[in-house]
Amino acid sequence: MCGIHCTVSWHGFASIDASHEEKLRARGPDSICHHKVAVQHPTAHAPHAFLTFTSTVLSLRGSEIVAQPLVDHSTGSVLCWNGEAWNIASSPVPCNDSKTIFTLxxxxAVTTDGDRETSKDRVLDILSSIRGPFAFVFYDASNTRLFFGRDCLGRRSLVQWAGSAGDFCLSSISDNVNPDSVTELVANNVYVLKLGDGQRSAQSGANLTSPQVHVQPAVSVPTLPYPNLNKSIADAAPPLLHLQSPAVLRLEQCLQGALTLRLQGIRQSDIQSSDQSASKVAILFSGGLDCSVLARMAHDILPLTDPIDLLNVAFENPRIHKRMQEAPTGYSPYELCPDRVTGRLSHEELRHLCPGRTWRFLSIDIPFEETMAHRKMIVSLMHPHNTEMDLSIACALYFASRGSGTVHDPVTGTPSSYSTPARVLLSGLGADELFGGYQRHATAYSRHSFTGLIEELELDINRLGKRNLGRDDRVISHWGKETRFPFLDEDLLAWAMAAPVWEKCGFGQDAGHPGDGSSEGLEPEKKVLRLLAFKLGMTGVAREKKRAIQFGARTAKMEGGRTKGTQLLG
Structure with missing residues (x-):
């Protein structure tokens, strides 16, 4: 994972703001490098444009740190790459992916006379063939073009803004100097900025904010690696979804493959190299269905000697709890948080099912004063998202991914301070959108049957990049951690999008009864995933109800009980 920054100026090389560079360093603590390019117009004596690139690197693949920006000295081309290409054109990428992408x-990009458009299409074909999350900036020096964009879902952040001097800026994180002009790039669009022909024009799928850049209609949209959502509606009562349903096996296979890709070949940090008990992987762990299934399946993939850290965050919320100094002795507002309760129950279920594995349940307790002390930073990181709901979700992710709290000895119960050394975090994000896990999905079904449910699912899937993923990447990566989303794996997505809705959730089906060998009395939301959890032995987790992170960790409405989630921050 990396931090990207690029400035296109027509007045000379631009310098990066010191606080902005500091945030980029936090994202990529292993390396930082800068590179400058003066773009020469063919008929002019002076440069036409000035490009300034900065990249920081969190090295997680390969045997060595590969510094960025990558520069090809024979052509002058430059790549800033923030991503994980698991496969390219169906071929695995076992080592460092940034070098592989740059070579391709x-x-x-090599052109012959009159071949500029064809070379651009070939660049798009390469980007369309990548499976995995990414954001990138690629300067094609041979054709004096700047390509930039995000993957089909927007799993990595890339924002744009206009600098005070009319400069055009791109970065993984938002600008503090010109925050009002910052916008998030639309996912699954590749933007092409022409630089060397005397024109300042871009082909894009969204407005570029710099007054120096002229926008042309969208032409650069890579091919999606998954089909449109299956909108089939059963003529009669849908078939019962049960433990032996092919959909349960197919989900297990897809999730197994997605997790294997994301857990293999993780490069050890210095701490992990010197301490065999140091975790390489941690899970954002509420104890709910999605993250618990990931933990259970990760156990089957990782060597038994590899510990797994479970990051469970809970907040002191004065709207709900008494302030700690006023509370009776022994009272803990954190242990009463819903996510702490379910987290401990699921942790015990994992310990029972998976003996021999070291499961570190990390209790991350955040006093109200600490939340307020970090509020300014969190708001800055999640920008341009700026609602109360954004803040409540971002707070939970920010402190959970920091990974500092307390662990208890499994035998004696003795507490000790602990900070996870894991730099790869697993998240269950995407399961609710794919399998109908939100309350609004149940509401849509109750009001408009399968037609309403399918429409709601399609809306949620289509806005993942805009609503969640860029914000979450900016917040979590601040701690030098990379989040990986197995439920958003392209192969899993392709299956889930193609499957009819009754193979994913149990609305309209008989709930069954525990022990009947079919549906086991499970809730209809995300039923296929509940059945998989049941199959894997996690019977308690399989029956756990969905709870949004801001309510489970109690970050919602911390500063006032009358605010709405959609309300803009003051």
Whole structure:
């Protein structure tokens, strides 16, 4: 994972703001490098544009740190890459992916006379063939073009803004100097900024904010790696979804493959190299269905000697709890948080099912004063998202991913301070959107049957990048951690999008009864995932109801009980 920053100026090389560089360093603590390019117009004596690139690196793949920006000295081309290419054109990428991507882009960008458009299409073909999350900036020096964009879901952040001097800026994180002009790039669009022909024009799928850049209609949309949502509606009562249903096996296979890709070949940090008990992987762990299934399946993939850290965050919320100094002795507002209760129950279920594995349940307790002390930073990181709901979700992710709290000895119960060394975090995000896990999905079904449910699912899937993923990437990555989303794996998505809705959730089906060998009395929301949890032995987790992170960790409405989630921050 990396931090990206690029400035296009027509007045000379621009310098990066010191606080902005500090945040980029936090994202990529292993390396930081800068590179400058003066773009020469063919008929002019002076440079036409000035490009300034900065990249920081969190090295998680390969045997060595690969510094960025990557520069090809024979052509002058430059790549800033923030991503994980698991496969390219169906071929696995076992080592460092940034070098592989750069080599491919350099090869297809080569043009002959009159071949500029064809070379651009070849660049798009390469980007369309990548499976995995990414955001990138690629300067094609041979054709004096700047390509930039995000993957089909927007799993990595990339924002744009206009600098005070009319500069055009791109970065993984928002600008503090010109915050009002910051916008998030639309996912699954590749933007092409032409620089060397005397024109300042971009082909894009969204407005570029710099007054120096002229926007042309969208033409650069990579091919999606998954189909449109299956909108089939059963003519009669849908078939019962049960433990032996093919959909349960197919989900297990897809999730197994997605997790294997995301857990193999993680490069050890210095701490992990010197301490075999140091975790390489941690899970954002509420104890709910999604994250618990990931933990259970990760156990089957990782060597038994690899510990797994479970990051469970709970907040002191003065709207709900008494202030701690006023509370009776022994009272803990954190242990009463819903996510702490379910987290401990699921942890015990994992320990029972998976003996021999070291499961570190990390209790991350955040006093109200600490939340307020970090509020300014959190608001800055999640920008341009700026609602009360954004803040409540971002607070939970920010402190959970920091990974500092308390663990208890499994034998004696003795508490000790602990900070996870894991730099790869697993998240269950995406399961609710794919399998109908939100309350609004149940409401849509009760009001408009399968038609309403399918419409709501499609809306949630389509806005994942806009609503969640860019914000979450900016917040979590601040701690030098990379989040990986197995439920958003392209192969899993392709199956889930193609499957009819009754193979994913149990609305309209008989709930069954525990022990009947079919549906086991499970809730209809995300039923296929509940059945998988049941199959894996996690019978308690399989019956756990969905709870939004801001309510489970109690970050919602911390500063006032009358605010709405959609209300803009003051």
């Amino acid at each position: 882009l350099l090869h297809v």
